[in-house]
Amino acid sequence: MSSATVTLFVVGKRGREVLDRILPGFTGWLMSDGWQAYRHFPRRLRCWAHLTRKAQGLIDSYDREAQAFGHQVQNAFDILIGAIHAARDGPPVDLPTLHAALLVELHAACVRLLGHRHAKTRALAVELWNDWDAIFRVLDNPQWPITNKDAERALRHWVIARRIMMGTRCEAGSRTFTLLSSVIETCRKRGHVPWPYLAVVIAERRAGREAAPLPAPVPGL
Known part of the structure; x- marks a missing residue:
């Protein structure tokens, strides 16, 4: 899933239950492929x-x-x-x-x-x-997009990375991979280099403290 300021990667079965957990109560415009589970969204565009x-x-x-x-x-x-x-x-x-x-x-x-x-x-x-x-x-409304190329572009190199590393071995590994890729892409989308933020998060968690929130979008992006 990709929006103007957030990218979220999920590894799992493509089912209505997963979609409802990711987008509970979503009322915006959704750009989608032909997956049938999307069809209950009334405000939807197709790629x-x-x-x-x-x-x-x-x-x-x-x-x-x-x-x-x-x-x-x-x-x-x-x-x-x-x-x-x-x-x-x-x-x-x-x-x-x-x-x-x-x-x-x-x-x-x-x-x-x-x-x-x-x-x-x-x-x-x-x-x-x-x-x-x-x-x-x-x-x-011709100003709307006609493809979901932004989401596909964000996904492409992470799919390649998973193939190179022969996939993840367990549910925890898949969750870690998707969370890390989501944080990196979201930081980039908000105009921040992800590595300093990740270094702070790792240091805070090792000290037993809560992770810092994701950085806010840079104004003017």
Whole structure:
């Protein structure tokens, strides 16, 4: 999970129970992938990068109908991404109305392919159809993000680190790894070098005292 001033890493099963423990009573806007447990959040956006990667997978397949659908999805997102970036830099524009025909055509294709014999074609059609409102909600406000790249960027090198060290051996090891990475990334996000803070925490805990709170964000970041 990543916000403007906090990054939290969690290792564990991806289930609704875990999500409710991490985000109890969350009422803000959530950028998510297609994990079904997110769908009970009413204020939710979908990462388009996940969807365009799946479209590219269909384009690269050997099934002609899959290729055609992949191209349709990719072309639609390319047009909409261009329109969103243009709207961010220009006067207000009603993107859902402006691109209504494209959206109607894409939705009809999804409905038509809900029972398609090609598994990944069917899966992408079902995903788009099931999560349509969250996927295209960004058209109502082009200033919203269209990907969760910040969270993925924060996660990437920690995933690599876990692979290099062959993972953690127990629950305590996983908890230590995720807490340490969360503290380091949160300090960086708040404009602080993490190592002096960690040195203070270690010294305080060794002396039997409470750990110092995380440093506040640097003003102006």
